[in-house]
Each structure stands twice: as C-alpha cells, then as structure tokens.
Amino acid sequence: MNNKMHATALRSDIDKALDILHAGGLILYPTDTIWGIGCDATNAEAVDKVYQLKGRAQSKSLIVLLDSENKLQSYVSEVPEVAYQLIEYTERPLTIVYSGAKNLAPNLLADDGSIGIRIVNHPFCTPLLQRFRKPIVSTSANISGQPAPRNFSEIAQEITNGVNYIAQYGQDDHTEGRPSIVMKLEAGGKFTFLRK
Template structure:
C-alpha cells in the first residue's frame, strides 16, 4: 500500500495524518468525525471555542459543506486551488465543533498534489489546521512537525507562509498570508 493509501486508512479509523500543502504542513483528520476532530484539538492544545478549517479536493466538495453565492465563483476560480482559506456559511452537515459556534467554516483547496490526492482518495473533507501546537511556529519541514499523529506524509521543505484567510461574504481579509496582495486587489474591484 502506498503512503496515500496508508493515510486514507488512518483517516478512516479516526487517526491523524500530517500532510504537506503549498504553504505549511497540515494536520488532517476526518472532518465529519467528532472523535477525530476532538483529537485534533487535543494534540494541538487548541481551545475548543476556536474554529478549525477544512480542506476539500474540488468545488463540488466545497459546495457540499458551505453555502455559496453565484458571484463567489469568480473568486474560487481565481484563487482555488491555492494558498487561500475562504470563510463561508457552513451547511448543517458540518460538525458545529469545527465552526467554534460561529456557523462559519474556513475551507481550503490546497495546491499540493499529495494533499489533493489524499482528500480525493478519502473522498471527504479533512481538517486543515497547521501541524503545530496552538500558537507555535508553523511547520515547514517534517522535523518541525512534533504533533502526535499516526502518519506523516513527507513533502520536503515547504514555503512556510500560511494561507490568507478571507471572509468572502463580508469581503474582508481575516489573516494576511500567501497571495494576500492579489486577494486584496480582487476584493477591492468586486
């Protein structure tokens, strides 16, 4: 079994996988399993009131977990896949623990072949928080990924600049990160 097959098996059993993205290493668990999500909060030492983003493999999966408006399609096509997390109203299928009680969910479509392959083969969203302790430095190399997990997918050294987080409905940038200038220009012009 290849590494992606092993990772899918771990996810199917509520385990945690560290995976590479085009920004930093992510901490992946089944985004529809309360047990797996609680483990992510636990190993990160992240407060339960703080939302956790999810990663999807395509626009169909994005629309299954979030409510979108037609005008947003242009943004999605311009920035996804890529180093941007879009915050959108969550559908009822999304566990409320992921939204931190806000009713909103952060969603990424990573522009990294291993991440996309993992999500595609798992055929469901996974968590997309950085693979570090809450508040610690974002991990760029496998050696910097010290979080407890069942499996790490080695993607070598990554850029280390986290994604830009955008509240798309509110047309505002929540966190500046990779590609923030392009995102800001888009939001100003729309």
C-alpha cells in the same frame, strides 16, 4: 527515484493515510501551504483529538480542505457566486470562511456556524481528498501558541508523536511554506480579509 517508482511510493503513502482517516485517526501531512494535522472533517471524535493534540481551545475553529470547488455545496448552505471567481483567480492558496456550514463535525465550526474551506491543488493532498471523498481537517502542525512550522524539519516531536501516521511525501522538501490568505465571505458576496 524514477517516475513509476515515485508513483507507487506516493500511492502507498496515500493508502496508509487513508486507512488512518477512515479509522478516525490523525495524520501529519504536507499541504499547499504548510504541514498540517489532519483528520476526517465529519468525525467529531477525530476532530476532538486534533484539539487535544494542539492544546487548542475548541472556540477556535479549524479549517477543512477539499479537492474541488464543485463539492462546496455539500458543506455550505449557500455558496456566494463570487466564491468561485475568487478561487479561480487567486494566485496564492486561499481559505474562505463561509457562513452556514453543514455536514461537518459540529466541533469544527465557529460559534456563528461558519467554516473555513480551502480548495487545494497539491500532489499529495489532492489525490488523498479525491480518494477519501470527504473533507479533511487541516490545522498547522504546532502546539497552540507556538510558531507554525515552515517545513517538516521544524515540526515539534510532541506533534509527530501524537499522530497515527506521518506522510512520507514532502519530508525532505525544505522550502519554507506560507499560511494561506484567509477571507470571510458573507452570503451577499461581501468579503473581508482576516489574514493576507
């Protein structure tokens, strides 16, 4: 596929995903780690659909994606300065759990009011987030308790049947994705690794 045709196909793919996100539906999409189930992170009803599809307890919070660290302050009460350095210097995708989440669907947050946020750099996710202008939920595309799919071909039919749109981009990429590093960052800048 030549570049111009590729760009048109990608734009059309993103347009369709955006329509679903705006309508409160669920998308299945590639991220900088593994394939994810996504929805508007500010829409509690959409978030509820994600929990139902995964069969996941609401006590287990989900993470959200943003396209730029400049947007963190819109969703976290106080962003510790060290967060920006961690994001800038990390080699692998990094999800940071911040306390004091705000402007997000309440059913996304952990019991202590924290939220995991990852800044993505990805050919599909980044333009999708830029155009949506809100954070998007990302949770592994599997039924809760089952192994996370390492690429599109491993996603269970229950999941593909349960979403409103499946991104075309990345379906034929068989590289094995890896989940992100997860760390919890306290307001004072102290951090602990939850997943390396």
